[in-house]
């Protein structure tokens with residue numbers, strides 16, 4: 001599974017989830033949930049509560065909008081891919097006025113553009129952005145954006161870190177990020193179905209003033225329950241049990257080592273691809289997923305399906321305007337060096353079969369050298 005979500009689930013996590021179900025009002029569950037809440041704080045690098053929801057990541061994104069904003073509010077949305085567009089769509093669905101900062105797909109936002117837009121309209125309530133824009137494999141400059149937003153009392157920085165959390169250092173408290181959103185099916189090594197949200201003190205102030213309607217995603221009520229190691233509604237019990245195991249694995253490896261592993265896997269993938277004469281899409285490539293431009297003369301859709309048909313490997317193609325133009329190889333979560341070698345080896349063989357001139361083994365060799373360094 002080389003798709004940027006869902007990602008491979010470790011055997012330890014699968015086995016934990018296969019245990020007989022326990023009841024969510026049982027003290028045994030509360031104990032598990034307590035450990036999970038602590039583990040999530042470690043991964044988010046925050047002292048704040050990290051709320052857990054039974055939903056996909058988009059549910060938590062919607063929850064952030066309805067809990068921090070009010071009808072008629074004006075927000076800045078960084079739109080450099082499919083998930084940036086999603087922030088805009090959610091806001092518009094709730095009557096929020098969206099000022100888009102459009103960024104060419106494959107590029108990261110220039111923080112100056114955000115700074116100028118905020119200077120031009122001090123009424124802007126939030127800047128919504130992705131840490132990793134999964135559709136293009138780009139990482140946006142979150143630390144710089146946080147510096148720009150930090151000094152403005154009336155504005156919060158909302159970071160969709162669904163495909164970034166646990167792949168590189170994104171310290172919520174140290175950088176002063178106001179809202180961070182995560183999802184289970186990425187570097188947290190679980191199946192889809194859980195989403196996570198943490199809010200700064202400043203963002204909780206916005207929650208106090210928000211007048212948009214909310215029910216399932218009511219952050220204040222949910223925080224009250226979760227502080228008692230319960231949840232307002234029936235939680236996804238098995239996924240929470242699996243999450244405890246995944247968080248234990250992350251703690252055992254240590255966040256720094258987890259980040260270093262991702263950096264190495266990403267660098268090996270990128271350098272291997274370049275050695276084959278291919279181009280990367282992203283100007284500032286993410287440690288979670290590598291987006292590769294399909295070379296001229298090669299059918300991108302066929303290349304993607306050939307990975308599965310010939311080798312049983314699932315990679316992702318491009319979305320929307322990038323359909324058929326890129327393939328994306330993920331290295332997010334439960335990945336080891338040999339996984340990269342497998343993906344690059346398959347890429348070499350498929351390109352050769354499809355008539356693209358590749359020197360067999362060239363990419364694999366470059367990757368091996370990086371991975372064994």
Ligand SMILES: Cc1ncc(COP(=O)(O)O)c(C=O)c1O
Nearest residue numbers: 005056057058083134162163183
């Ligand atoms: C950056 C980013 N944001 C949002 C989402 C949406 O999450 P979900 O599909 O879990 O709703 C994804 C999923 O791929 C993502 O990668």
